[in-house]
Amino acid sequence: MLPTLDRQTRLLVIAPHPDDETIGAGGLLQQVREAGGEVRIWLLTDGDNNPWPQRWLERRIWIGQAARERWGRRRRAEVVQAMSALGLAPEQLEGFSWPDMGLTGLLRGQFAAMLTLFEARLRAWCPNVVVLPDLGDRHPDHGTAHVLTRLALAREALSPTLLTYLVHGGAAAQQAEVLPSSDAYQAAKRQAMEAHASQLALSGTRMRRLIERPETFTCLEAARSGPLLSRQLPWSPPVWLQPGLRLTLAGSVGVRRWSWRRAPLVRDREGRWALIAEATPDTGPYFVKLHMDLPSPWIFDTWGWHEIS
Numbered sequence: 001m002l003p004t005l006d007r008q009t010r011l012l013v014i015a016p017h018p019d020d021e022t023i024g025a026g027g028l029l030q031q032v033r034e035a036g037g038e039v040r041i042w043l044l045t046d047g048d049n050n051p052w053p054q055r056w057l058e059r060r061i062w063i064g065q066a067a068r069e070r071w072g073r074r075r076r077a078e079v080v081q082a083m084s085a086l087g088l089a090p091e092q093l094e095g096f097s098w099p100d101m102g103l104t105g106l107l108r109g110q111f112a113a114m115l116t117l118f119e120a121r122l123r124a125w126c127p128n129v130v131v132l133p134d135l136g137d138r139h140p141d142h143g144t145a146h147v148l149t150r151l152a153l154a155r156e157a158l159s160p161t162l163l164t165y166l167v168h169g170g171a172a173a174q175q176a177e178v179l180p181s182s183d184a185y186q187a188a189k190r191q192a193m194e195a196h197a198s199q200l201a202l203s204g205t206r207m208r209r210l211i212e213r214p215e216t217f218t219c220l221e222a223a224r225s226g227p228l229l230s231r232q233l234p235w236s237p238p239v240w241l242q243p244g245l246r247l248t249l250a251g252s253v254g255v256r257r258w259s260w261r262r263a264p265l266v267r268d269r270e271g272r273w274a275l276i277a278e279a280t281p282d283t284g285p286y287f288v289k290l291h292m293d294l295p296s297p298w299i300f301d302t303w304g305w306h307e308i309s
């Protein structure tokens with residue numbers, strides 16, 4: 001059930017990129033503000049790795065570091081303008097400036113530093129409602145943002161209401177709930193989307209369609225933690241694909257990665273794969289990701305993350 005919004009509400013919205021705050025929670029942000037609650041948006045990246053709109057709008061082919069940083073500043077300014085349309089002040093935004101399209105790599109390489117920063121900010125803000133990307137979102141930064149948020153909350157022993165939103169791919173879970181809206185909220189949300197002008201240049205139709213759909217959240221049970229009931233994986237990759245596959249396991253104590261063949265897995269009689277018990281010695285949550293390390297123009301995840309519960 002969606003939480004009651006009032007003056008006690010302390011909402012945190014996790015946005016991997018500029019525009020996720022508006023698409024994912026543009027209506028909710030306004031409603032919490034009107035109810036007298038408090039709001040923070042954590043912007044994990046500046047959306048600087050966004051070459052096609054940049055090539056189009058800046059009339060350039062080659063994008064070097066300086067151009068990329070400039071684009072990030074532009075998108076960051078667009079978020080502030082979008083927030084103003086939603087009735088929010090720039091101080092309600094906290095930026096992390098992590099690499100766009102690089103959150104999964106950062107999680108593997110700098111897990112402790114990322115988690116420490118997240119935990120410190122969580123302790124300081126103490127949200128009682130956290131809106132975060134759906135674990136099943138096909139954009140790798142979105143799935144990883146979910147994992148990072150869940151692990152930091154578990155380590156801090158915080159259990160706010162968790163609401164997930166889905167931007168890329170798949171249908172929302174069956175138990176997803178629609179946030180009631182009004183013409184005024186919807187008009188402000190549209191205006192906020194128009195502030196993200198860099199994203200409308202090439203994808204205006206898709207972005208406006210995302211804004212017009214009902215705002216929908218899936219309520220997760222309070223940060224699950226406790227003994228694991230099943231370590232089963234949802235994937236059964238064919239043998240010919242296995243040499244190229246990598247398995248990443250993220251838990252509150254760290255992140256590990258193996259080739260599929262070396263991963264600590266067992267197979268049951270029905271052919272289903274599961275992690276061995278020694279791979280997950282602590283209480284959950286744990287998350288696994290299956291992926292291939294091949295250069296590809298396709299940015300979206302084929303398998304993505306899965307929660308071991």
Ligand SMILES: [Zn+2]
Binds near residue numbers: 017020139167
């Ligand atoms: Zn995004």
